[in-house]
Amino acid sequence: MNASEFRRRGKEMVDYVANYLEGIESRLVYPDVEPGYLRPLIPSSAPEEPETYEDIIGDIERIIMPGVTHWNSPYFFAYFPTANSYPSMLADMLCGAISCIGFSWAASPACTELETVMLDWLGKMLRLPDAFLAGNAGMGGGVIQGSASEATLVALLAARTKVIRRLQAASPELTQAAIMEKLVAYASDQAHSSVERAGLIGGVRMKLIPSDSNFAMRASALREALERDKAAGLIPFFVVATLGTTNCCSFDSLLEVGPICNQEEMWLHIDAAYAGSAFICPEFRHLLDGVEFADSFNFNPHKWLLVNFDCSAMW
Ligand SMILES: *Cc1c(COP(=O)(O)O)cnc(C)c1O
Numbered sequence: 001m002n003a004s005e006f007r008r009r010g011k012e013m014v015d016y017v018a019n020y021l022e023g024i025e026s027r028l029v030y031p032d033v034e035p036g037y038l039r040p041l042i043p044s045s046a047p048e049e050p051e052t053y054e055d056i057i058g059d060i061e062r063i064i065m066p067g068v069t070h071w072n073s074p075y076f077f078a079y080f081p082t083a084n085s086y087p088s089m090l091a092d093m094l095c096g097a098i099s100c101i102g103f104s105w106a107a108s109p110a111c112t113e114l115e116t117v118m119l120d121w122l123g124k125m126l127r128l129p130d131a132f133l134a135g136n137a138g139m140g141g142g143v144i145q146g147s148a149s150e151a152t153l154v155a156l157l158a159a160r161t162k163v164i165r166r167l168q169a170a171s172p173e174l175t176q177a178a179i180m181e182k183l184v185a186y187a188s189d190q191a192h193s194s195v196e197r198a199g200l201i202g203g204v205r206m207k208l209i210p211s212d213s214n215f216a217m218r219a220s221a222l223r224e225a226l227e228r229d230k231a232a233g234l235i236p237f238f239v240v241a242t243l244g245t246t247n248c249c250s251f252d253s254l255l256e257v258g259p260i261c262n263q264e265e266m267w268l269h270i271d272a273a274y275a276g277s278a279f280i281c282p283e284f285r286h287l288l289d290g291v292e293f294a295d296s297f298n299f300n301p302h303k304w305l306l307v308n309f310d311c312s313a314m315w
Helices: 003-022 053-067 086-098 109-125 148-170 176-180 193-202 219-231 254-263 275-280
Strands: 143-145 183-188 205-209 235-242 267-271 296-299 312-314
Touching (some): 003 053, 109 143, 143 148, 148 176, 148 183, 148 267, 148 296, 183 193, 183 219, 193 205, 205 219, 219 235, 219 254, 235 254, 254 267, 275 296
Parallel strands (some): 183 235, 235 267
Antiparallel strands (some): 143 312
């Protein structure tokens, strides 16, 4: 495809996308296919000869769309909300053109700096404490992760490293394996399944604290588990508090759980994946009170702020 064909096909694609979104409510929101539906419909290996562009595009309606769950359909009420918008899709196109890779400042200065400044904007909109912002020369600052699941895992791995270093500084003979064997993390029994999975990937125990009658993790239940585990020789090091649980939008009691985490030197990570966007509204900001006790905070603009997957903001 050369530049002149790209201009033509690009305009066709924009029309296809606009038609798709304008007509999305006439599509079956949940596909009527069985697992494995796709494989018989396409060749078993990559073709030796090219196919025409029209044939490939034709396959989208013939093969792909029948297997798509239309998350942005007005009839979609499953899992959790996900977002997109025309500006967000245009921006994705530009990112594709630049091939934006930002693993270091020099890898693309504008990429790194725009991310840092935008995450400060977002942080200020949420009224995060100053310590979370990069400012001009701050220690804080946010980064974009792919998903809230990834953010929880990153926080858990950081917390794990931090506690291992702290304990080894005090007792250099302790091996990493000896410490890891004793580490224990906590989350409420209402936490997202990715929290339990972060424990599995991170190779540490993850204990689910029974929530109260409002589906909230409270100080008393956390204390009880904590004391029992410490008495058994375990090392509590990490707590995930959820603000807006996926199942029912309950809120763990940050003002109760936060001080315990600080006293016990446990890393407190806040998972506010979908409800987080609401804290921008002054009338909902009180639900974030206690964030000052947290070591890390995450929410998903890709759920409620009109940007398409994947954009998970982590401070
Ligand atoms: C949606 C959700 C997640 C997972 O979000 P991903 O970005 O898809 O990983 C985690 N926690 C909560 C509370 C959620 O609502």
